[in-house]
Amino acid sequence: MNSSKFLFFSGKGGVGKTSMAASTAVQEAGRGRKTLIVTTDPASNLADIFETEIGHHLVPIPGVPNLWAMEIEPDQATAEYKERILGPMRGVFPAEVIAVVEEQFNSPCTTEIAAFDRFVKFMDDPEYDLVIFDTAPTGHTIRLLELPVNWSEFIDLSAKGSGQTCLGPVQAIQDSKAIYDKAIAELRDPQSTTFVFVVQPEAVAIAETERSVAEIAQLGVKSIELIINGILPEEVCQDSFFRTRYEMQQRHLPEIETRLALPTRRMLLQDDEIKGVERLRQTGQTLFGQQIRVPRGMHERVSA
Amino acid sequence: MSEFLPESVLLPSNGYSRALFFTGKGGVGKTTVSCATAIRLADCGYRTLLVTTDPAAHIGDVFEQPVGPDIQPVTGVPKLFAVRIDSKAATEEYKKSILEDARSRYSPDMLAALAEELESPCTEEMAAFDKFTQFLTDESYQVTVFDTAPTGHTLRLLQLPFDYSQQVGLMVATVQESVGLKDKTKARFEAIIAKLRDPLRTTFAFVVLLEYTPIVEAHRAKLDLEKAGIPTQLVIANRVLPAERCSHPFFKKRSAMQKRYLAQLSQKFGTPVLEMPLFDHEILGLPKIRQAAEVLLRDLPCQITK
Numbered sequence: 001m002n003s004s005k006f007l008f009f010s011g012k013g014g015v016g017k018t019s020m021a022a023s024t025a026v027q028e029a030g031r032g033r034k035t036l037i038v039t040t041d042p043a044s045n046l047a048d049i050f051e052t053e054i055g056h057h058l059v060p061i062p063g064v065p066n067l068w069a070m071e072i073e074p075d076q077a078t079a080e081y082k083e084r085i086l087g088p089m090r091g092v093f094p095a096e097v098i099a100v101v102e103e104q105f106n107s108p109c110t111t112e113i114a115a116f117d118r119f120v121k122f123m124d125d126p127e128y129d130l131v132i133f134d135t136a137p138t139g140h141t142i143r144l145l146e147l148p149v150n151w152s153e154f155i156d157l158s159a160k161g162s163g164q165t166c167l168g169p170v171q172a173i174q175d176s177k178a179i180y181d182k183a184i185a186e187l188r189d190p191q192s193t194t195f196v197f198v199v200q201p202e203a204v205a206i207a208e209t210e211r212s213v214a215e216i217a218q219l220g221v222k223s224i225e226l227i228i229n230g231i232l233p234e235e236v237c238q239d240s241f242f243r244t245r246y247e248m249q250q251r252h253l254p255e256i257e258t259r260l261a262l263p264t265r266r267m268l269l270q271d272d273e274i275k276g277v278e279r280l281r282q283t284g285q286t287l288f289g290q291q292i293r294v295p296r297g298m299h300e301r302v303s304a
Numbered sequence: 305m306s307e308f309l310p311e312s313v314l315l316p317s318n319g320y321s322r323a324l325f326f327t328g329k330g331g332v333g334k335t336t337v338s339c340a341t342a343i344r345l346a347d348c349g350y351r352t353l354l355v356t357t358d359p360a361a362h363i364g365d366v367f368e369q370p371v372g373p374d375i376q377p378v379t380g381v382p383k384l385f386a387v388r389i390d391s392k393a394a395t396e397e398y399k400k401s402i403l404e405d406a407r408s409r410y411s412p413d414m415l416a417a418l419a420e421e422l423e424s425p426c427t428e429e430m431a432a433f434d435k436f437t438q439f440l441t442d443e444s445y446q447v448t449v450f451d452t453a454p455t456g457h458t459l460r461l462l463q464l465p466f467d468y469s470q471q472v473g474l475m476v477a478t479v480q481e482s483v484g485l486k487d488k489t490k491a492r493f494e495a496i497i498a499k500l501r502d503p504l505r506t507t508f509a510f511v512v513l514l515e516y517t518p519i520v521e522a523h524r525a526k527l528d529l530e531k532a533g534i535p536t537q538l539v540i541a542n543r544v545l546p547a548e549r550c551s552h553p554f555f556k557k558r559s560a561m562q563k564r565y566l567a568q569l570s571q572k573f574g575t576p577v578l579e580m581p582l583f584d585h586e587i588l589g590l591p592k593i594r595q596a597a598e599v600l601l602r603d604l605p606c607q608i609t610k
Binding site: 012013014018041042043045048103106140143144202203204205208233236237238239240241242244245248269271272273 | 329330331332362420421423424457460461513515516517518520521524528546549550551552553554555557558561582584585586
C-alpha cells in the first residue's frame with residue numbers, strides 16, 4: 001500500500017476503519033507525502049479523531065504538516081447531485097414521476113454514487129501525492145458506473161415503475177462518463193490504488209469480508225490488503241471470561257489468513273478510542289512498523 | 305421518563321397480536337436478540353412466530369436445528385414456530401419477474417443496466433418486505449418476531465403514487481391484471497402500513513453496540529423511519545462488558561467508555577434501553593439462548609410455563 005496514490009478503506013461500521021485510515025494518513029504525511037484524507041461516511045468521526053473541526057471543505061490538520069482532511073457531507077453532496085438531475089426534469093415529467101425519482105435519491109446506493117461523484121474529483125486532482133478515502137465504494141456502485149448505457153432512456157424505464165432502484169441519479173453519469181471511466185481504470189491499477197479491508201476476528205465478520213473481497217477482486221481491483229483489528233492483548237486477559245474470548249480470537253486469526261489470503265497487518269484492541277495526533281502517530285507506527293504477513297505464493301504481487 | 309415496563313412494547317396488548325422488528329447494522333447481534341426474545345415469549349406462553357432472513361447455516365447453528373421456508377414448530381420450545389425467508393431466492397425471483405416484463409420492450413444494453421440496477425441492496429430489502437407482509441398479516445400468532453426490518457426509505461417508496469404491484473414486483477408478471485385486483489393489493493398494503501405505524505401492534509427496536517459509529521448509524525436509521533411515520537420504541541445495547549469481570553485497568557477503561565455511551569442512549573433515541581451483556585461464549589443452542597434471554601428480559605413479568 002505504501003506506493004499507491006489512492007487508498008480505500010473498507011469494512012463494517014464499528015470495525016475501526018476511520019482510526020486505521022487516519023493513522024495511515026498521519027504516517028504517510030510524516031514521510032513527507034502530501035496527503036488528503038476524505039470521508040463520505042455519514043456516521044464519520046474523523047473530526048472527533050483529529051480533535052479539530054473539519055466539515056464539507058478542505059482543512060489542514062494542525063500538528064501534522066502535509067495533511068489535509070475533508071468530510072463530504074452526504075446530504076449536501078446528494079442535494080447538489082439531486083438538483084443537477086431534477087432541475088431539467090421538472091416540468092417535463094409528470095409530478096408523480098418526479099416524486100418517485102426524489103425518493104430514489106434517498107436510497108443508500110444513490111448517496112454512495114453522489115459521494116463517488118465527489119471523490120472522483122479528488123482522484124483527478126494532481127495536488128496530492130496520496131488520497132485516502134475512509135469509505136470505499138461498493139461493487140454495485142462501481143459496476144453501475146461502468147455501464148455503457150443511454151441513461152436518459154433509463155429514466156423513462158424507471159418512471160414506468162421498476163421503482164426501488166437508484167436509476168434517477170445515474171442519468172447524470174452520462175455527462176461525467178469520461179471522468180468515471182478514468183477513475184475506474186485507476187481503481188484497477190495496482191500502482192495507483194489499494195483497497196484495505198478492516199476486519200475483526202469474529203466468525204460472522206470473516207464470512208462477510210470474504211464476500212466483499214471476492215466482489216472487489218472480481219471487478220478487477222488487483223491490490224487488496226487486510227487489517228485485522230481489535231485483537232485482544234494476551235496480557236490483559238487474565239480473567240477467565242476474557243481468556244475464553246482471547247482463545248476464540250486466536251483460533252480465528254490463522255483462519256482469516258488462510259481464507260482471505262491477503263497481505264495482512266494486525267492491530268491490538270486499545271483500552272480506549274484512538275484520538276488525537278499523538279495516538280494516531282503511535283498507531284501508524286504500530287501498523288507500519290510490523291512485518292506485513294504475506295500468504296504463500298503472493299510475494300511477487302506485493303511491493304516492498 | 306416514568307418507569308419503563310418492557311411488557312408495554314414486547315407483549316401483545318388490547319387483544320391485538322404484536323409484531324416485533326429488530327433492526328440495526330450487520331454484526332450487532334440482531335439474530336441473537338431476536339431468537340432470545342422469541343424463545344422467552346414462547347416460554348411465557350405466547351404463541352410466537354420467529355421470521356428470520358438469516359442465511360440457513362447461521363440460523364441453523366443458533367437453533368441447532370434447521371429452519372426452513374415453511375412455518376415449523378421449534379423442537380424444545382412448545383409455543384415457538386419459525387420460518388426462514390430465503391432472501392437470496394426471493395430476490396432472484398423478484399429480479400427475474402421484473403426483467404421478464406422488461407425484456408419485450410427494451411434494448412439489450414438497457415436490460416443489462418436494469419439488471420445491474422437490480423443488484424442494489426434495496427432490491428433485496430424490497431423482495432424480503434414482500435415476503436414479510438404475509439407473516440405480518442397472519443393473526444394466528446400472538447407475537448411475530450422479525451430479525452430484520454424494512455428501512456424508512458423502503459417504506460416511503462412503497463407509499464409513492466405508483467401502484468404497489470409494480471413497486472414490489474408482487475405481480476409484475478401479471479401487471480395486466482384487472483383494476484379490481486390492483487385495488488385489493490393497494491388496500492392490503494395500506495393495512496400493512498397502518499399496522500406498522502400503530503405502536504400497540506408493532507414495535508421497532510434497534511440493536512446497537514456501545515461505540516460511536518454503530519450508534520450514529522442507528523440514529524440516522526431511526527430518523528429515516530420517522531419520516532415514514534414509524535416510531536422507534538426500544539433500543540437494545542448489545543455486548544455490554546460485564547463490570548465484575550473488568551478488574552484489569554484495560555477493561556475497566558473500556559467498560560467506562562461503554563457506560564458513557566449507554567448513558568446517552570435513552571435520550572438520544574427517546575426510548576427505553578435494555579442491556580444484553582457480552583458473554584464469554586458464542587450464543588449457540590437453546591440452553592445458551594434461554595440463558596441470554598433471562599438476562600435481557602429479566603424485568604418482563606411473565607410466568608415461565610414448563
